[in-house]
Ligand SMILES: Nc1ncnc2c1ncn2[C@@H]1O[C@H](COP(=O)(O)OP(=O)(O)O)[C@@H](O)[C@H]1O
């Protein structure tokens with residue numbers, strides 16, 4: 126009896142020791158690598174942000190704190206126009222791509238299995254696999270052809286291109302969420318007299334909302350950030366913020382660019398924080 | 410004369426048929442369900458016929474994988490049969506989608522809507538049926554009282570215990586007053602004490618509401634205590650349908666006898682029979698009188714079933730029907746279970762409820778067994 130008791134007590138202690146030894150945090154160099162990663166990721170951003178508040182033309186020599194570059198940026202017609210184009214395109218692309226991604230996610234998880242389902246999945250994710258420069262050139266060729274044939278011009282092309290490459294980003298979190306949701310809830314709805322439309326409206330959609338919000342925010346950030354495709358597709362007067370910054374840098378980095386970039390970082394951080402909050406609230 | 414007799418017989422049958430049809434809530438005919446095709450085909454249901462009557466507590470009982478859930482899902486409308494028909498109140502509902510069937514389900518996993526409160530969960534069915542807000546509120550209050558969860562109305566479902574979630578699922582399914590309530594192993598996830606309480610609650614709820622309950626379980630004790638009638642299933646087939654006493658006392662099938670409670674099954678052959686009574690010679694030479702149930706062929710080699718409580722130790726001056734060597738004694742307070750080995754090598758368990766002082770209970774002692782008359786039965 127006593128023997129039994131001791132072996133019983135000894136086993137968990139030994140196991141705990143083993144587990145501790147296997148814990149990643151206990152590996153030599155863990156802290157150093159972690160810090161190296163953090164520095165590599167955030168040091169450039171910190172430098173950028175710090176010098177956006179520098180009261181001097183230089184972006185390497187600190188003099189004193191000032192907001193003059195923010196003021197300059199906000200008063201700059203070019204920057205204001207570019208920001209407005211960026212937001213317009215990102216909003217339209219976000220809405221359209223999120224709707225398309227939601228429908229695609231529903232079709233690949235909720236519809237009865239159909240022929241070519243795996244292929245559909247691959248097609249939706251295509252923009253993630255093909256180099257962006259190839260997509261950009263392909264899009265440009267197609268749009269040139271369409272413009273030549275129809276004679277229609279405008280910002281619609283840019284919006285369409287952004288919508289297309291935003292779809293897989295919106296699709297991923299929505300599909301992940303749908304796969305986590307058991308079909309039983311929708312069946313319970315049907316069992317309680319909900320028509321397919323009502324089951325979608327009252328059960329699937331509310332439960333899917335965190336995924337949709339996450340997908341939309343991801344799409345928004347990706348659209349806001351795009352350079353290569355935009356560079357190819359954007360017509361005159363359709364300069365987005367990243368393209369403007371790229372152009373300005375050719376004339377030399379100024380603290381004004383730092384200020385605009387800092388605002389962009391701020392918007393991204395705000396969106397991610399908002400996303401985090403929304404998800405936390407919805408999961409409660 | 411013969412013709413007349415036949416006509417009377419047909420008339421009575423028609424009358425009985427009409428009677429049955431009026432009372433039947435769910436009726437399935439030649440129901441077949443096969444998942445997959447070719448060598449991967451799973452025959453979940455093979456030609457099932459079943460009639461479930463109105464206001465009945467009907468239980469589908471069988472081991473895991475025998476097709477209980479499949480049959481239930483077909484009644485609910487989540488699964489289309491490969492062939493066969495299902496009727497509800499005499500109307501063919503085989504192809505009707507779930508939301509058009511006046512049938513509600515209590516899911517094994519409860520499937521409560523996590524984004525709604527307890528009250529919203531319970532009111533969901535009524536809302537989908539387009540009832541007015543006032544009606545829904547009133548009915549939800551009634552249901553909350555019925556399952557004793559008045560204080561929980563505005564809680565979220567993940568703030569409830571397992572037993573409370575179970576009751577919400579029950580209230581939600583009962584709120585729209587379905588014709589038939591389907592329950593798929595609803596008590597399986599509860600601990601023993603709660604399960605016993607819920608068994609009683611469910612039974613009284615059924616009596617109170619008068620709704621037909623179709624209850625699925627693999628627990629034979631649960632089935633026996635709760636049901637009006639039980640269908641015992643094995644591998645996609647229904648072996649026997651009957652009241653708990655029928656199933657327990659008068660099993661027609663060896664599997665049914667074995668599945669429900671303890672039972673001794675002995676091999677033998679019929680030496681003579683008269684009506685539904687047969688004399689069966691066992692392998693160790695003893696001849697025992699046994700009942701032959703309807704529909705069982707009582708000739709040739711047969712299996713004989715004897716419940717432990719239909720046997721006891723023979724008194725000193727009694728002639729024993731059987732005898733065996735004692736292997737083990739298990740005391741259970743009021744009674745003892747004695748495990749004996751018969752001359753044929755077969756094991757025999759008997760339940761002796763009297764005093765044991767007069768017997769030699771050392772392992773290996775030879776004891777006589779007395780049988781209650783009429784309790785031994787021939788099985789299919
Ligand atoms: N959707 C399905 N696809 C394939 N096989 C299934 C499916 N549903 C059930 N089965 C099979 O059908 C048989 C009966 O299952 P089920 O009705 O769930 O049994 P029970 O509820 O009695 O445990 C099992 O062999 C099971 O594996």
Ligand SMILES: [Mg+2]
Nearest residue numbers: 474477478479
């Ligand atoms: Mg089951």
